[in-house]
Amino acid sequence: MKRAWFFPCCLAGLSVVMLGPLGVRAQDQTMAPMTEHAHAPTVPSTSLTLAVDGKATTPTVAELEAMPQKTVTVHNEHTKLEETYSGVALGELLAKYGFPVDKTTHRKMLRSYIVAEGMDKYWVLYSVTEVEASEHNGDVIVATSMGGKPLGEDGALKLVDSGDKRPERWVRNLSAITVKSAE
Numbered sequence: 001m002k003r004a005w006f007f008p009c010c011l012a013g014l015s016v017v018m019l020g021p022l023g024v025r026a027q028d029q030t031m032a033p034m035t036e037h038a039h040a041p042t043v044p045s046t047s048l049t050l051a052v053d054g055k056a057t058t059p060t061v062a063e064l065e066a067m068p069q070k071t072v073t074v075h076n077e078h079t080k081l082e083e084t085y086s087g088v089a090l091g092e093l094l095a096k097y098g099f100p101v102d103k104t105t106h107r108k109m110l111r112s113y114i115v116a117e118g119m120d121k122y123w124v125l126y127s128v129t130e131v132e133a134s135e136h137n138g139d140v141i142v143a144t145s146m147g148g149k150p151l152g153e154d155g156a157l158k159l160v161d162s163g164d165k166r167p168e169r170w171v172r173n174l175s176a177i178t179v180k181s182a183e
């Protein structure tokens, strides 16, 4: 008798655990009014244009994946899920493609900023100091996978940061990173 009880309960419990988050997300997409959170149909990113002081390079996704990888687990306050992303630290990317931080550029780092833009032209700002591992506690990475899998509708590249309480500065379908100096 006990066994007959156990299995149906187990299944019911499991489906709540598994369908719960999906249910929330599905409702979000169909019933929520069109806000800035909403996923508009978008063109997936396939490459990244990185411009430092007006000089642009276009590292391929394969080149990004060949660099040292960083994995971060973050709480997505929007989906209420823990998400594990892997990719390259943005600080390392800047170091390799035009903004190495050393004694000669340290002051410039303090006064420089990053515009990170998606295919849909959504864009956000970070300071260069915020993406430097030697300066800041949070990690900012250009992710190429989540949970060991490709990013799907989030494109080839997604900017993710572990320091923000909300995912508003995460950029899906990341397509361009521009570094500028405020001085």
Ligand SMILES: Nc1nc2c(c(=O)[nH]1)N[C@H]1C(S)=C(S)[C@@H](COP(=O)(O)O)O[C@H]1N2
Pocket (backbone or CB within 6 Å): 036, 037, 038, 076, 078, 079, 118, 119, 120, 122, 167, 168, 169, 170, 171, 172, 173, 174
């Ligand atoms: N490319 C792109 N990235 C974006 C947005 C967007 O409109 N376009 N919205 C942002 C906002 S406001 C939020 S809250 C999160 C939500 O993303 P998620 O639904 O994928 O968790 O994505 C952020 N990244």
Ligand SMILES: [Mo]
Pocket (backbone or CB within 6 Å): 036, 037, 168
């Ligand atoms: Mo948002």
